[in-house]
Amino acid sequence: MLFDILLQVAIFLVLLFMFLFVHEVPQKLISKLRLLTRRSNLQARRHFVIGAQLLSQARSSSSDFRSLAERAAAEADKAIALDPKEAASHILKALALELLGFKTSALDSLDAALSPLAAKSLSDEERGDALFKRAELRAAVDGGGGAAVEDLVESVRLKGDNAKAYGLLGECYEKKGLIDEAQKAYENALRVQPDYVLARDSLTRLGF
Template structure:
């Protein structure tokens, strides 16, 4: 009986430690990355460490320092993935760090892995919506014309999963605008403004449509 009690106490302490680590992640985006899967403690440790490196990279004023810290974040994400190859959170962490490094094509591949059928099932709707938004941003940034249709597909799914995400509606409106779909662009910009009335880019988008 005492042995079982000590085991249960140990599990409780471990769970509280993981909860505290999640709550103290340095960036809001990574505090939300909670997959339905339960990765091992060591993989989770690497993920937390990588998220902390990424936070420092984003805060760094000098480009070389930011790139160096982002590289450490990628290394930690790779260590987590070596232990949990299907963990989408680690792929998303890696993609964010690769973006800081300026490696957008590599970041896009990491997001493709995070959003592949085996991994994506582990993401909450909100986290999947955020990942789709980031992939669409990269697609548009890498090659607007060639990837615009893929970006629209991602964004349409993103706003379905996260209907309160003004940034996703904004980018969707901009993509529709590039495609010449005025009515769809107007709808998307207006939805963005319903969620965030002060969103300047959405106001500007509507202004362009009716200039």
């Protein structure tokens, strides 16, 4: 009895697929889906642009920054809902949350931005910047443990012109007691930016 029912269901599905294929329904559905996707992407970009403008205003405002940052985060959420694979919206939300003082939540947003699903939308340099920002937040939250070091090593590999990334890497190595590695990181920071005070003072303090 059960076998007969399953067989009838299978035959029905095969016939339905053949009917849809003959009448080009799948192609029409795919075309419609692509159109909807393009529209969603455009709406997502609009929310992202508005959020980025609000974040810029929040950073330059001393009195109304909290309200502006909250609105920026809300626009980022709207963009993410429409296009969760776009890393830039997750990064925008992280920056807004950081400005509001929510470092742990900002870390969560950067984790989403750097996830395999979203990181594909970033160039190598953009991914390097995002890794540096995540390392900064990790250092602020937990003092710069192994996860921060991993982010910074990958960050400077992808984008070797960030003196601050090398400087923070040197600080993290110092805290772990890896003085030789710290020295190399500070020297790389000075190679990129010869007037970088933190790196120069750190090398002097370490006796190099």
